[in-house]
Amino acid sequence: MAKTEQLQQKLGDRLVLDPERIAHYAHDSSRAEPEGTALALVLAESTADVSAALAWANEAGVPVSVRGAGTGLVGGANAYPGGLIISLERMNRILELDAENRLATVEAGVITAELDAAARAQGLFFPPDPASARTSTVGGNIATNAGGLRCxxxxxxxxxVAGLEVVLADGRVMRTGARTRKNVVGLNLTSLMVGSEGTLGIITTATVRLKPVPPGIPRTFRASFASLQDAGRAVSLIVNGPAQPEVLELMDSWSVEIIESFHPSGLTAPGGAMLVGQTVGLDAQDKAEAITETCLGAGADDVEISESDSLLEARRLSNPALNARGLKISCDVGVPIAQLAEVFHGIDAISERHGLRVSTVAHAGDGxxxxxxxxxxxxxxxxxxxxVIDEITRLALSLGGTISGEHGIGSVKRHELPWQQDAVTLDIQQSIKxxxxxxxxxxPDRAI
Amino acid sequence: MAKTEQLQQKLGDRLVLDPERIAHYAHDSSRAEPEGTALALVLAESTADVSAALAWANEAGVPVSVRGAGTGLVGGANAYPGGLIISLERMNRILELDAENRLATVEAGVITAELDAAARAQGLFFPPDPASARTSTVGGNIATNAGGLRCxxxxxxxxxVAGLEVVLADGRVMRTGARTRKNVVGLNLTSLMVGSEGTLGIITTATVRLKPVPPGIPRTFRASFASLQDAGRAVSLIVNGPAQPEVLELMDSWSVEIIESFHPSGLTAPGGAMLVGQTVGLDAQDKAEAITETCLGAGADDVEISESDSLLEARRLSNPALNARGLKISCDVGVPIAQLAEVFHGIDAISERHGLRVSTVAHAGDGxxxxxxxxxxxxxxxxxxxxVIDEITRLALSLGGTISGEHGIGSVKRHELPWQQDAVTLDIQQSIKxxxxxxxxxxPDRAI
Structure with missing residues (x-):
């Protein structure tokens, strides 16, 4: 076992050796279980802490896992046996909010919704909006290139993401990107780090782009369909139509049931599916009307427009609702938008063939x-x-899709990588690593 | 000198050894001169040609330069002494236009404006719009992460850019990205390749994202200011205002003079600067009015709104107009938008101190x-x-800016790299290379 004394001298009580406290930080929100007990936990309070911890681990040959709020869904932040866990949760300061340039610089452990709230106090907002936004961190969102409802x-x-501060494996600190909208200076190391799931460096601070809050009152809308495939076709029509939604989500009938039983709000979608979404701007009502018109034309049997957020709230609860039922075997596939109806049709067939019930929620607007x-x-x-999940994943790939739209690969999906990536791509990723x-x-041994 | 016979067997007359024909492909549009005579030129017609040429050069130790249409402005495509030039100009086929998914797959040598025209025939457009769009290629635009008027x-x-086919230095072919809007699968090799200026691979085909053409008739607008700094302040107000332009360009009075003498259209901006721009959508007129109102409030003494494109056309001619005067010593700096007025003030002071006249055009909306x-x-x-250019560049950096917004580094700006990037970043770029x-x-020895 590696000697932690030297690290303890540098970090003091930010280095935790108590197994019970360590265990609390040893897993994410996926069904993947840590393979063994970690050696120690660093509750980093600064970039210097992260740098010291990584330099020590790199020298000692200790594998490192990185953790924001632990909301990951693919085992990417799980502890390694004998490994070091570096938690960024204490690095939670908003360092700068430059409203005139619509930029914020934050430490990696800032909760995403808190950054958004700080921006809104200045008439701006932070566009990324993963369903976990109230608990997940900006750094974690960046490490997995998180998606969400507004994509x-x-x-x-x-x-x-405009720029990053990253601690490299040997403890060196690198700064990427720029505060300008355009920057063609060397390689795009910012984008290389985003979505790299902790394999290339630890993101300690980020400079992110904010957008102005659109004027007017947002509208939410709902359209209920007797058939899931009709709902899929409606999505393609909406996305290619003149009235663009800010949010466009789909829940099939069983998902609606599961969410209703977790948090009753009167929603039903017997036998089919429900689209819910949001429009913004001074013409939000006009756009919502145009979109619900399109839905009626595509076979919806009931539509609704509202100024309340409760329809989206139901969608945001799908993950906790599924968790409450112990349902954790799921996928995160994506397809090109025009293939939505086809993938829904295929999922039905797979479910029937296997005799297992499948519930689907979708960020439908982005497939x-x-x-x-x-x-x-x-x-x-x-x-x-x-x-069943494997078959759905291969179906999505056969339609020009992806094995992960927003959760990443981590350990849970690593066996699927060669289904999507050819040998040259896999090799080049290892070369860069x-x-x-x-x-x-x-x-190590995750994500790529 | 390396033996070209082996390559000739594979490529036939796509391998050019005639020095006169080679010379035509040996330089880009910058003031950088090739340092010597190239050995040979490959007029590639397929990915297999590029692969064969690179595998040969890599084995033979022959340096390779890559060329689209030769419109680069930093010497990035210039030939190496004894080197191989690979031209993509014959790889000019649009392979697929998938309107429902708003994707096009094109060979690297397709002229950017031709892709845009093909998309428009289906009600879509290709968003990137460098001033060179009518002559430059999609592959060249991607290799330099080109900017332009609509950024x-x-x-x-x-x-x-959704995905790329890239030939690596040893001739292997790699495919990056996906056809879906979201894709968190391994490292973002697509973004790593974009803007890498030919240092990591040769882009042979690209899958790009199209957008729907906004409904209604676009409006162009003009606002003339007696002071360049007032124009800069107006830009910050517009960009942070509710009415967003699709294009927002600035020309100072001397630029307007130079363009007018190249292509007379009656524009004047005595002593100050002119903003020109475009709004789109059904509310294009309302937005143009709101923007010109903002300009009047910021000190504009004359504004104009039109359905004609001639105002933007003048802006597009700035490069040929400057070239016609033999003016090639220029910069491509960027600043955060709120620093525009300050950078203009500083440029005036630098010009005065050195006793040299400076003309400035700007993609003002993105700084x-x-x-x-x-x-x-x-x-x-x-x-x-x-x-003078060095001082302007250092001024931009001191304001949180960048040494290159859209042209890249190539050979011309390589000495400036350490002004912006720290030693760790420079080192990591070399490691990836x-x-x-x-x-x-x-x-070799360019861009990074």
Whole structure:
């Protein structure tokens, strides 16, 4: 076992050796279990702490896992046996909010919703909006290039990141990017770090782009369909239509049932699916009307427009609602938008063939689906559910899709990587990993 | 000298050895001169041609330069002495236009404006719009992460790139990215390649994102200011205001004079500066009125709104107009938008102190400036002009800016790299270069 004394001299009580406290930080929110007990936990309070911890671990040959709020869904932040956990949760200061340039610089451990609230106090907002925004951190969102509800309008997390401070495996500190909108200076190391899931460096601070809050009162809308495939077709029509939503989400009937039983609000979608979404701007009402018109034309049997947020709130609760039922065997596939109806059709067929119930919620506007399989909580049951997820994943790929839209790969999905990436791409990723982390200290054997 | 017979067997007459034909492909549009004579030129017609050429050069130790249409402005595509030039100009096919998913897949040598025209025939457009769009290629735009006139609304080239086919230094072919809007699968190799200026691989095909053409008739607007700094302040107000332009450009009075003498259209901006821009959508007129109101409030003495494109056309001609006067000593700096007035003030002071006239055009909406210095065409004159550009560049950096907004680094700006990037960043870039191109075959000693 590596000697922690030297590190303790530098970090004092920011180095935790108590196994009970360590255990609390040893796993994320996925079904992946840590493979063993970590050696120690660093509750970093500064970039210097992270640098000292990484330099020590790199020298000592201790594998490092990195953790924001632990809301990850693919085992990416789970502890390694004998490893060091570096938590960024104490690095939670908003360092600067430059409203005139629409930039904020924050430490990695700032809760995403708190950054958004600080921006809104100045008439701005932080576009990334993962369903976990009230508990997840900006640094964690960046490390997984998180998605969320507003991607159809504002893109993903990487689109909001202007620059990063990153601690490399050997403890050196690198600064990437610029405060300008355009910057063609050397390689785009900012985008390389975003979504790298802790394999290339530890993000300690980020400069992010904010946007002005649109004027007017947002409208939410709902459209209920008797058929999931009709709802899929409606999404393609909406996204290619003149009235663009800021949010466009789908829940199938079983998802609605699961959410209703977790948090009753009167929603039903018997046998089919429900689209919910939001429009913003001074013409929010006009756009919501145009979109619900499109839905009626595509076969919706009931539509609704509202100034209340409760429809989206239901969608935001899908993850806790599924968790409350013990449903954790799910996917995060994406397809090109025009293939939505086809993928829904295929999921139905797969579910039927396997005799296992599948519930699907989707960030429909960007083609990102989360299907969850219900199965007995036995080894056989889990294997059967995994087989369904594998089939859905291969279906998405066959339609030009992706194995992960927003959760990342971590340990849970690593076996799927070669399904999507060819041997050259896999090799080049390892070459870059080796160039930046030759000893394999940072989040080894995950994500790439 | 390396033996070209083996390559000729593979490429036939796509390998050119005639020095006169080679010379035509040996330089870009910058003032950088090739340092010597290239060995050969490959007029690639397929990914296989590029792969064969690179594998040969990598084995033979022959340095490779890559060329689209040769419109680069930093010497990035210039030939190496004894080197191989790979031209992509014959790879000019649009392979797919998938309107429903708003994606196009094109070979690297497709002219940017031709892709845009093909998209418009389907009600879509290609957002990147460099001033060179009618002659430059999609591959070249991607290799330099080109900017242009619409960045204030649509971002830069990288925001439009979904995936790439890239030939690596050893001839292997890699495919990056996905056809989906979201994709968190391994490292973001797509963004790493965009803007890498030929140092990591040769882009042979690209899958790019299109957007729907906004409904209604676009409006162009003009606002003339007696003071350049007032125009700069107006830009900050517009960009942070509720009415967002699709284009927002600035020309100082001397730029307007230079453009007018090249292509007379009746524009004048005595002593100050002119903002020109465009609004789109059904509310284009309302937005143009709101923006010109803002300009009047910020000190504009004359404004105009029009349905004609001639105001933007003048702006697009600034580069040929400057070239026609032999003015090539210029910069491509960027500043955060709120620092525009300050940078203009500083440029005036630098110009006065050096006794040299400076003309500035700017993609004002995204804070990207091109200042050009007039000086005698002698060794001393050029050195004096370079000193002015150096001071403007350091000024931009001191305001939180960048040494290149959209042209890249190439050979012309490579000495400026350490002004912006710290030693760790420079080192990591070299590590990545070495990982992907260990023999230093691809565009050596440039860009990073």
């Amino acid at each position: 159809v309008a504002h893109g993903v997390t990487t689109d909001a 990102n689906l989360h299907s969850t399989v219900e199965s007995p909580d036995s080894r056989e049951g889990i294997a059967a559910a995994d087989a 080796h160039a930046l982390d030759p000893r394999g200290t940072l989040t | 204030v609304a649509h971002g830069v080239t990288t925001d439009a 990207n400036l091109h200042s050009t210095v007039e000086s005698p065409d002698s060794r001393e004159g050029i050195a004096a002009a370079d000193a 070495h990982a992907l191109d260990p023999r230093g075959t691809l565009t």
